[in-house]
Amino acid sequence: MAESLCRVLRDGALEGELAPALTIKDSILSPLGPHIFDHVLCQLSSFILAGKSQSRGLVLVAFSRSPSYYAALLKSRGSDTTDFDKWFWILDCYSDPLGWRHRLKESGAIRSCPDSSSGVTVCRDVRNLDKLLVEILELGKGLVGQGKDQFCIAIDSVTEMLRDVPLSSAAGLLSSVRSHEQVSCTLWTMLADVHSTSTVAAVEYLSSIVASVEGVTQQKGAQLGISDGLPLLQQNASQGRFRVRFKRRNGRVRLMLEDIHVEKSGITFLPVSSEEESMAQTLIPKVQFNLQLSEKEQMDRLKVVLPFEHQEKEKARRIYDGRRSLMDGQNGMTVEAEKPPVSENSGSGEIVYIRDSDDERPDSDEDPDDDLDI
């Protein structure tokens, strides 16, 4: 699932549409958001390096961790560091966010003050979001040029940003970033506990994918009736439940759930453990009828000849399946269907029915053409 998340970000935006945006949301009880951010960032950068993604460069707005941390992170995950600054640029809002150090250095009170260098640009006034936006976009254009090439933008903490500015301006920045034509995808993290519910919702509205990290503790603790939560608190610091909500263009929402484990080598995503699943299954109330068809029943169902199909027994039944339709159209069914009913049966009516492909379960609301770009 984490892969499908990265894939969506990799594929980027269609022309004229908003770039996909990922909100990573965590809480103080399961503070694994930064680990997931790191993971997605590394995945994206490896896609960019391999030339697989729509974007050609990455601009990282670092609020909560130092540029050197990110450089070391990418290096440790195997990215080639020799020409970092050709595709990766950090806007450093961490070292001197309010310009204190710059002012102090100028007045001679301190000796050192972070300076912009190759690969890193220091932002000294994070409260001025207009300037910040211009700077982000300019850095991106600096990486990929003014043409059609696109870049992605990663903001490591919206929480830090929201501390300095009102929600409306921060939301303005996020949506302008998303709607810029050269932006391929965006991602950011936020600490949900710090903000009010409405603020969290506002930021979630601005994103097409919301990934939230939840602790395993609360559920389990409640189930097991453990009053002493210490071992579970400890457990929460290295593992959690990863819940992703994809919002499609047509408004459809897909939910996914996975377990995450943080280890030395990085983060691993596992399908929700079977033990839990079976537990969930036993929780389903026992009903008198079957909710699903058994295998035999499915086979039998396939064999049923539908009323419209046995009208003309001498003709072979045709089942529509995407690829053969063109050939069929040339020498059979469709042409026949277009012809007005003639000759021997002219007195009675005729129903032309082509059975749809059987790939889908009858109850599925999956739209097979959902990903089609027409």
Added chain:
Amino acid sequence: MDRSSQLLDEALGIVDDTSSMVSSSFPSSSVVLIEDCVETSGAFVIHHILKRSLSPPSSAAVVLVSLSHPFSHYDRILRKLVHTFALSLSFVLFSQGCNLAAHRDNRRFFFCDMLMVDFPRQGQGNVSKGGLIELYAKIQKVVEDISSSFGSGKCITIILDDFSLIEVAANGSLNHSLDFLRYCYALTSEFGLGLLVHTSCGGVYPLPSIQGCSLVILHHEDIYSAEESAALILQMEYLADVVIKAEPLATGLAADVHGQLTVLNKGIHDQLRSSKSKVHNFHFKLRENGVECFYPGTQA
């Protein structure tokens, strides 16, 4: 090493490693948040960290920014603190007390006395923030001096005692005090191996910080109403690598147990070291010459 303080050391992530003289000090680049309450003071953890950082085998330098007590207060306490540690199985070193004045003369201990500093009062707009900027300048100046005189490999521990008074200095503005905290926090990723942000040139990025400053903050948890604390305490806890809570016993006062400590060590995940997150919970008893820590129920 005696069992009593070993528990606390373990929880804090202080490892006694005789092969390296530096590693026995506080883990570098880490942020420690100590939260206490009116009934139970957490100041003894600060004294313990001070003691561990200044006595051998550690060679770290300490910057203590004190807003709550004068120098003589710490000096008297540290003189009495006893710490024992084993260099090897057969060789045990006892360290009697710790002379802060001597360490100050050796330039290993720096005391920023903020008791008498008169921060501009409310109503002067931006000026109130100026006080915190000056305080930050002072801290960074000291840190710069240390790294220029001892070399960049020196471990530096910055201790803030205590954060609630920083808020008083900021005229009660949580945002200004968090700004200050953010700047202090940024120090933890610098001043280890030179200035890391500076050294990147020609597209080659610096190595990860092996030793940056570490930051220890004492804070009172119970002085906020629920709403205020949501923002400030949560952000502080989120930033911290180690969160220590000092609380009274749930069962009330006891003669030989003075309170309990809950230590959440979030663990380190960097290239050199990696430790899993751990939660410790133990009782403590304060004595004249140190603190005694033990698991609940193990004290006769």
